Amino acid sequence: MTNDGEQRCRSRRRFLAAASTAGIAGLAGCNGLFGSGGESTTTSTGNGSGTGNATNGTAGSAGQIGSGRSPFGDRNLEGGVSMAEMPELSGELTLYSGRGEPLVGTLIEYIEELYPDFAVRTKYGSAIELVNLIQTEGQSSPADVFFSVNAGALGQLANAGRTTSLPEEILDFVPQEFRDPSGNWVGTSGRARSVPYNTNQFSESDIPTKIMEFPNTEALQGQMGWAPTYSSFQAFITAMRILEGEDATRQWLNGMQELGVQQYNDEFLVSQAVADGELAAGFANHYYTLRVQAGRANAPIALAFTENDAGSVFNVAGGAVVDTASDDTLAANFVRHLLSAEAQDYFARETYEYPTVPEIEPLGRLPAIDQLSPPEELDLTQLSELEETVSLLRDVGVL
Numbered sequence: 001m002t003n004d005g006e007q008r009c010r011s012r013r014r015f016l017a018a019a020s021t022a023g024i025a026g027l028a029g030c031n032g033l034f035g036s037g038g039e040s041t042t043t044s045t046g047n048g049s050g051t052g053n054a055t056n057g058t059a060g061s062a063g064q065i066g067s068g069r070s071p072f073g074d075r076n077l078e079g080g081v082s083m084a085e086m087p088e089l090s091g092e093l094t095l096y097s098g099r100g101e102p103l104v105g106t107l108i109e110y111i112e113e114l115y116p117d118f119a120v121r122t123k124y125g126s127a128i129e130l131v132n133l134i135q136t137e138g139q140s141s142p143a144d145v146f147f148s149v150n151a152g153a154l155g156q157l158a159n160a161g162r163t164t165s166l167p168e169e170i171l172d173f174v175p176q177e178f179r180d181p182s183g184n185w186v187g188t189s190g191r192a193r194s195v196p197y198n199t200n201q202f203s204e205s206d207i208p209t210k211i212m213e214f215p216n217t218e219a220l221q222g223q224m225g226w227a228p229t230y231s232s233f234q235a236f237i238t239a240m241r242i243l244e245g246e247d248a249t250r251q252w253l254n255g256m257q258e259l260g261v262q263q264y265n266d267e268f269l270v271s272q273a274v275a276d277g278e279l280a281a282g283f284a285n286h287y288y289t290l291r292v293q294a295g296r297a298n299a300p301i302a303l304a305f306t307e308n309d310a311g312s313v314f315n316v317a318g319g320a321v322v323d324t325a326s327d328d329t330l331a332a333n334f335v336r337h338l339l340s341a342e343a344q345d346y347f348a349r350e351t352y353e354y355p356t357v358p359e360i361e362p363l364g365r366l367p368a369i370d371q372l373s374p375p376e377e378l379d380l381t382q383l384s385e386l387e388e389t390v391s392l393l394r395d396v397g398v399l
Contacts, residue, residue: 079341079357079358079359079360080340080341080344080345080357080359080360081173081339081340081341082340082341082342083111083114083337083340083341083342083343086333086336086337086340087333087336088115088118089111089114089115089118089330089333089334089337090115090117090118090330091117091118091119091327091330092118092119092120092121093118093119093120093121093144093145093327093330093331093334094120094121094122094123094142094143094144094145095108095120095121095122095123095143095144095145095146095147095334096123096125096130096133096134096143096145096146096147096322097122097123097124097125097130097147098125098126098127098128098129098130098146098147098148098149098150098153099124099147099148099149099317100124101122101124103350103351104147104351105122106346106350107343107346107350108120108122110342111334111337111343120334121142123143127148127149127150127152127153127231128153128156128386130143130146130148130153131146131153131156131157131160134146134157134162134322134324135157135160135162137324139323139324140324141322141324142324143322143324143325144321144322144324144325144326144327144330144331144334145319145320145321145322145325145331145334145335146163146319146320146322147188147317147318147319147338148185148317148318148319148320149231149317150231150232150235150315150316150317150383151185151187151315151316151318151380151381151383151384152235152238152315152380152381152382152383152384152385152386153384154180154184154185154318154320154381155180155185155380155381155382155383155384156384157185157320157322158180158182158184158185158320158381159381159384161323162322162323162324163184163185163320163321163322163323164184164321164322164323164325164328165182165183165184166183166184166185166186166320166321166332166335167332168183170186170332170335170336170339171183171186173186173336173339173356173357174186174187174339174356174357174358175356175358177314177374177380178190178316178318178356179318180381181379184320185318185319185320186318186319186320186335186339186356187316187317187318187356188316188317188318188319188335188338188339188343188344188347188356189316189317189344189347189348189351189353189354189355189356190314190315190316190317190353190354190355190356190369191232191285191286191287191314191315191316191317191353191354192285192286192305192312192313192314192354192372192374193232193236193283193284193285193286193305193306193310193311193312193313193314193315194283194284194285194286194289194303194304194305195207195281195282195283195284195303195304195305195306195311196270196271196274196275196281196282196284196288196289196292196301196302196303196304197274197280197281197282197301197302197303197304198274198275198277198279198280198281198300198301199300199301199302200277200300201223201277201280202219202280202281204302204304206219207281207304208306209306209307210306210307210309210311211240211252211306211309211310211311211312212244212248212252212309214252214255214256214259215251215252215254215255215256215258215259216255217259220259220280220281221259221260222259222260222262223260223279223280223281224256224259224260224261224262224279224280224281224282224283225261225262225263225264225270225273225274225278225279225281225282225283226256226261226262226263226264226270226282226283227263227264227265227266227267227269227270227283227284228263228393228398228399229265229266229399230266230267232267232285232315233267233283234386234389234390234393235313235315235383235386236283236310236311236313237249237253237310237389237392237393238382238383238385238386238388238389239310239313239375239378239382239383240252240309240310241385241388241389241392242310242378242382242385243309243310243375243377243378244309244310246388246392249392250392250395250396253392253393253396253398254396257396257397257398262279263398264282267282267283267284267285267288268284268288268291268292270282270283270284270288271284271288271289271291271292271301272292274289274301275292275296275299275300275301277300281304283311286303286352286354286366287351287352287353289301289302289303290352290363290364290366291352293364294352303366305367305372305373306373307373308373308374308375308376309375310375312372312373312374312375313374313375313378313383314354314369314372314374315380315383316356316380317353319334319335319338320335321335339356339357341357341359341360344356344357344360345360348360348361348362348363349363352364354366354369
C-alpha cells in the first residue's frame, strides 16, 4: 500500500484533471482509503494537508473507498453554481476542520489550486475538540472558518457567540432546514439516519417505520447491531431524548439491550456485518451502506427509513465563519465554495452524502431529500446537547 502522501497526490491529480476537463461535470474518483466519515482524532496543520485520519474504520476494509470504485457511473451536472461563477479567493485562511483529511483534504486542495494567491492552513481534529479549542483560544484564536461534521458542534459554537452571520445570498443556496435560523452556519452536506438490513433475511416491509417499535419486534431478537460510541449514534439518542423524553429513551435503550442488540466500534462495521449476514439489521448513517455496495456490487444490503422520529434525523455537516476571522468576506466566500456545484458533487461522490444544494442530486438508489420524513419539530442545533445523552448511555450500561 502507498503512503498517505502518495495517495493524496494521486487522488488530487485525478480530481484536478476531471474538474479542469469537465468543468462542473462528474468528477473523477479518488482511490484513497476512507475513514468512516466520523470526526477526526488527529490534529495537523499545513497548507491543506497533514496527517489527520478519520476516527473510525479499518484501512483497507471493503467499501471504504472513494467514488473511483463507485458502481453508480458518471453523471453530468446541469444545476448549481460553479466555482468559476463565484468570487475569487485571495489571501490566507485558517480552517479548523472537524471533517477528517481523508474525506475533505482533496477538495480543500482543489479550491486552493484554483487561486494562485490563496492558501489554506488547516487544523484537523474532532469537531467538539475544535469548538473547545476555539473557546479556549478566545479572541486570540487564528480560526477563520469552522468546518464541522455535524450541526451540533456548529450550534455549540454559535451558542457561545463565536460565529458571525453569513450573507443571505450564501444562506439561500440551501433550504431553511439545513441552516441556522439566525444565519450563523450553513449545512454543506447531509446524512440520513437509516436502518441497513440484509435482503436475504428481511424485506423493507419487515422493518418498523417507527423507531420506538424496534424493542418490541420479536423478529429482530439477537439480530440488530449498533455503535453507541459513534457521534452520530449519540446525536440520534439526543434527538430521542428531545422528542420522546428521557424516561421513554431510557426504556428504549433498556428494551434494545433486552432484544440482544450487538455492539460495534463504528457504523461502517455495523453495515458490513449486515451485508455479511452476521446481523439482520442495524442502525447507521445512510452512506455506510453505499460504501459497502461500492466495494461489493452484489452485497445483500438495502436501506429502510423510519418516519418523523429520532430514527429519521437528517443531520448536516456545515461551515461557519468564526468571530476571530481576519477577513470576514474571504471566510464567507470560502464557505460559499463548499456550496458550489463542484463541491456538492464531490460530497455526493467521495463521501456518499446528500448534497444540501437542491439542484445537485444524491448518488445511488437513495430517496430524494424531500422523500425522507425527518422530525419537523427538531432543531438540529439541539443535537449539541450531548452531555445528558452520554450520562444516560452510561447509566443504562450502553457505554
